[in-house]
Amino acid sequence: MERENIIKNIAKELFNKMGFIEVKVDIEKQEQSPILMVNIKIPESEIKSLREQLNLNDIQKVLRLMVKKRLAETSLFLIDINDYRKKRESFLKKLSKELADEVAKTRKSIILQPMSSYERRIIHLELAERPDIVTESIGEEPERRVVIRPYP
Numbered sequence: 001m002e003r004e005n006i007i008k009n010i011a012k013e014l015f016n017k018m019g020f021i022e023v024k025v026d027i028e029k030q031e032q033s034p035i036l037m038v039n040i041k042i043p044e045s046e047i048k049s050l051r052e053q054l055n056l057n058d059i060q061k062v063l064r065l066m067v068k069k070r071l072a073e074t075s076l077f078l079i080d081i082n083d084y085r086k087k088r089e090s091f092l093k094k095l096s097k098e099l100a101d102e103v104a105k106t107r108k109s110i111i112l113q114p115m116s117s118y119e120r121r122i123i124h125l126e127l128a129e130r131p132d133i134v135t136e137s138i139g140e141e142p143e144r145r146v147v148i149r150p151y152p
Contacts, residue, residue: 004036007075010066011038014059028078036077038063045096047082057116058080078118089122098125099148104132109149114139120146 004027015023024041028113066073080086099110110124123146124135134149 003075005070006070007038007063007067007077009038010070011040011063012077014038014047014063015042022046023122034076036075038077039081039083040079042082044085045084057083088119089090092119092122093126096126096148100127100133103148103150104130108149109147111138112146112148114143114145117144119142 005106008025008027011021011025012023015025020042022043026039027043028037028039030037056079059081063079064075064077078085082102099112115123120137124137127133127148132151134151135142136147136149138147139145
């Protein structure tokens, strides 16, 4: 619990230093996973300012470094600001199902846009049980992308 409070306080401190005064931080434990979800809420009116400063992954990297320095250990967590990550995950799952249906129907592969490893993993896991298609990641970072192919 102490570790979670430290992460929470560091997150608030980071966002305050970035100029966000009204910051709410909650820590959520993931079921059957050591990864914590750091849920951050800031006023919608300040979201544009945040997007102009950094992206979610950049903020997460900075926060991880700050936590590592304070705790002298690496902590596994993801940050989500105003449920962006949850909304994106839902969108990717829906998109991957629709595209997999199209691949199964047309028997033509589809190459998706470049994505982070986290986003690619969502797609691979969502489609893993489908017997009519296969997925694979191709390319080199940061241009790595998922290909959905019909099963041979």
